[in-house]
Amino acid sequence: MLEVAHLSVQYGRHRAVDNVGLTVGAGEIVVVLGANGAGKSSVLKAVAGLQRPGTGTRVTLGGRELVGLPAHTIVEAGLALVPEGRGIFGELTVRENLLLGAFARRARADEDRNRARVLALFPRLAERLEQTARTMSGGEQQMVAIGRALMSAPEFLLLDEPSLGLSPLLCGELFRALERIRGDGISVLLVEQNAKRSLAIADRGYLIENGRVVGAGRAADLARDPAVQRAYLGGTRQG
Amino acid sequence: MLLEVTLSGVTLGGMYALVAMGLTLQYGVARIMNLSYGELLIAAAFAALWFYSGLALSPLLGLLVVPPLAFALSYAIYRILLQPLVRRAKTRDALEVDSILATFGLLFVIQGVMLAVFGGAYYSYSFLSIPLNIAGATVAANRLLALVLAVVIGLGLYLALTRTRLGTAVRAVAVDPVAAQLVAIDVRTASALAFALGGALVAAAGVLVSMFLTFNANLGVVFTLKALVVVIMGGVGNLLGALIAGLILGLVENYVAVFIDPGLTLAATYAIFLIVLLVRPQGLLGRSSR
Numbered sequence: 001m002l003e004v005a006h007l008s009v010q011y012g013r014h015r016a017v018d019n020v021g022l023t024v025g026a027g028e029i030v031v032v033l034g035a036n037g038a039g040k041s042s043v044l045k046a047v048a049g050l051q052r053p054g055t056g057t058r059v060t061l062g063g064r065e066l067v068g069l070p071a072h073t074i075v076e077a078g079l080a081l082v083p084e085g086r087g088i089f090g091e092l093t094v095r096e097n098l099l100l101g102a103f104a105r106r107a108r109a110d111e112d113r114n115r116a117r118v119l120a121l122f123p124r125l126a127e128r129l130e131q132t133a134r135t136m137s138g139g140e141q142q143m144v145a146i147g148r149a150l151m152s153a154p155e156f157l158l159l160d161e162p163s164l165g166l167s168p169l170l171c172g173e174l175f176r177a178l179e180r181i182r183g184d185g186i187s188v189l190l191v192e193q194n195a196k197r198s199l200a201i202a203d204r205g206y207l208i209e210n211g212r213v214v215g216a217g218r219a220a221d222l223a224r225d226p227a228v229q230r231a232y233l234g235g236t237r238q239g
Numbered sequence: 240m241l242l243e244v245t246l247s248g249v250t251l252g253g254m255y256a257l258v259a260m261g262l263t264l265q266y267g268v269a270r271i272m273n274l275s276y277g278e279l280l281i282a283a284a285f286a287a288l289w290f291y292s293g294l295a296l297s298p299l300l301g302l303l304v305v306p307p308l309a310f311a312l313s314y315a316i317y318r319i320l321l322q323p324l325v326r327r328a329k330t331r332d333a334l335e336v337d338s339i340l341a342t343f344g345l346l347f348v349i350q351g352v353m354l355a356v357f358g359g360a361y362y363s364y365s366f367l368s369i370p371l372n373i374a375g376a377t378v379a380a381n382r383l384l385a386l387v388l389a390v391v392i393g394l395g396l397y398l399a400l401t402r403t404r405l406g407t408a409v410r411a412v413a414v415d416p417v418a419a420q421l422v423a424i425d426v427r428t429a430s431a432l433a434f435a436l437g438g439a440l441v442a443a444a445g446v447l448v449s450m451f452l453t454f455n456a457n458l459g460v461v462f463t464l465k466a467l468v469v470v471i472m473g474g475v476g477n478l479l480g481a482l483i484a485g486l487i488l489g490l491v492e493n494y495v496a497v498f499i500d501p502g503l504t505l506a507a508t509y510a511i512f513l514i515v516l517l518v519r520p521q522g523l524l525g526r527s528s529r
Contacts, residue, residue: 070420152422
């Protein structure tokens with residue numbers, strides 16, 4: 001169980017995240033919905049150790065306190081982040097990106113099995129192992145980013161707007177992949193603007209506005225909620 | 240004649256390449272622009288001299304002892320002098336400026352100590368100065384040995400950085416230090432190790448250089464400048480580029496010195512440098528956008 005409580009993030013005088021609390025249970029997909037600049041990315045960065053959260057913040061993974069740990073130690077604790085903009089090593093090959101994914105000590109024992117899993121999940125990567133990552137399409141780079149995160153044998157996978165910039169077809173593939181990842185026993189926390197697609201695969205969701213949680217519930221209920229439909233699903237738009 | 244000059248140019252170029260690979264590690268990975276870099280080369284040359292004339296030990300033994308010492312010294316310099324700068328720097332660019340100032344000071348400290356101990360005189364020692372005949376050209380055995388060792392060390396480093404997980408991790412820090420943390424790489428430790436490894440490399444080059452060149456306590460800055468030229472010519476962070484640029488520089492310097500005028504050596508160096516910068520500002524093998 002990943003538990004976040006009283007999370008705040010401050011940039012100078014600007015409070016980007018204010019007293020956010022959320023939980024991700026084992027085997028769950030949880031989505032955080034919000035507009036641009038609502039503070040979604042800051043939540044993930046703070047949980048992953050890339051951004052120092054404010055005092056009083058508590059983040060625990062299976063009861064272990066993560067606040068204050070450096071980012072590389074948090075990966076060892078079983079939490080992998082696919083950051084905004086993907087954060088792959090563009091100058092390195094796909095093979096090298098996956099090799100580094102398993103740099104964590106926790107990942108070494110099951111490295112071969114995880115690699116086989118990643119390549120089964122994204123067969124495209126198996127054909128392109130020797131390609132330099134930055135020369136790939138956006139969708140393929142997203143596969144590299146998720147594949148690299150999975151190579152660290154995480155219990156919790158965090159994704160920052162993975163569908164950004166992807167075609168509807170690739171989006172569908174991506175969300176199906178996330179369902180399969182959950183099927184392998186990995187919990188998923190993603191922040192998204194694509195509410196329709198993400199609520200369709202999620203178990204639960206949180207709504208975030210101006211750095212605060214303004215709503216939460218089961219994904220199916222959120223998808224039917226008229227207020228959510230107005231704010232995040234663009235009325236009657238089908239997408 | 241041409242073959243002799245070429246062989247001697249390749250040897251010098253091999254030294255430049257080795258020195259540039261070390262600077263690439265320090266600058267590309269640890270993001271420290273180390274102006275005191277060449278001083279370590281001269282210090283290592285003096286250490287080899289002391290091994291040979293003071294202790295009557297082979298410089299080859301020095302090659303086993305001096306680089307590990309330089310590794311330890313560079314590691315300590317990074318942790319004690321440079322890490323506080325890394326910690327307080329808000330951006331990589333700010334760190335670059337701070338590190339230039341700090342290592343500029345370090346340059347004079349190391350140089351001052353060497354001047355105090357050895358004075359400004361030129362030193363050399365005679366190790367394996369046996370003429371060898373290769374396809375009609377005469378080459379000193381010490382030069383050939385230095386070249387072979389430079390190739391072995393350079394190739395070893397290249398393979399370690401491209402064929403092992405740890406080496407790949409070091410390159411990953413150069414590519415994206417934030418993303419490196421997300422795959423459990425301890426970026427601070429990796430930077431310290433890369434900086435130390437760069438120091439070990441330049442020390443190895445110093446021992447090799449001392450086997451066939453005369454040197455004095457003021458010569459460090461020349462090697463720092465040449466290393467900078469080679470790194471920029473090859474493309475920042477590109478090991479293969481450093482190798483090629485180093486060889487080109489060594490060859491051109493020797494050709495110009497022998498066939499035109501020794502006084503034009505430096506001018507030739509910077510002429511090539513300028514041409515590369517004008518035609519390929521990203522370096523011979525660099526990426527256009529980095």
